[in-house]
């Protein structure tokens with residue numbers, strides 16, 4: 001079994017073959033332990049080990065949605081306060097001041113309402129995005145098991161699963177695509 005299982009499907013040898021997990025482990029290890037003037041250097045991982053690492057799925061950046069909701073909330077608050085202020089000041093002549101010219105008043109009152117509706121819609125989109133992210137995160141985590149069985153050939157710069165009948169392989173750069181196809 002081991003005679004062919006860890007043999008590279010391209011060069012049909014295993015002298016340059018290493019488990020991806022140990023490539024990544026040794027890559028980050030050598031970075032941490034190198035003391036030859038590289039202290040504090042940012043490249044603690046080698047290019048290869050960072051290419052083959054199984055990192056967590058990056059979280060979507062929804063700062064824009066947050067800021068948008070905050071801004072809309074402030075606008076809604078300010079306009080609502082303004083509407084209250086206007087109503088309080090025209091109380092003496094409510095029938096006269098408002099009923100004679102309803103349009104600006106309706107406009108002022110509708111602005112906070114529209115803001116709140118938009119906030120509600122943004123919140124719903126954000127909740128949906130969150131749900132989608134959780135789903136793709138679960139799919140991402142399912143690829144961890146095949147990743148742990150993955151081999152890498154230094155000669156051909158390819159990754160491959162040892163127990164594939166078809167002896168499939170992929171460029172190291174396309175590792176995640178390969179994993180996705182074999183999950």
Ligand SMILES: [Zn+2]
Pocket residue numbers: 008009010011012013016153154155156
């Ligand atoms: Zn090879």
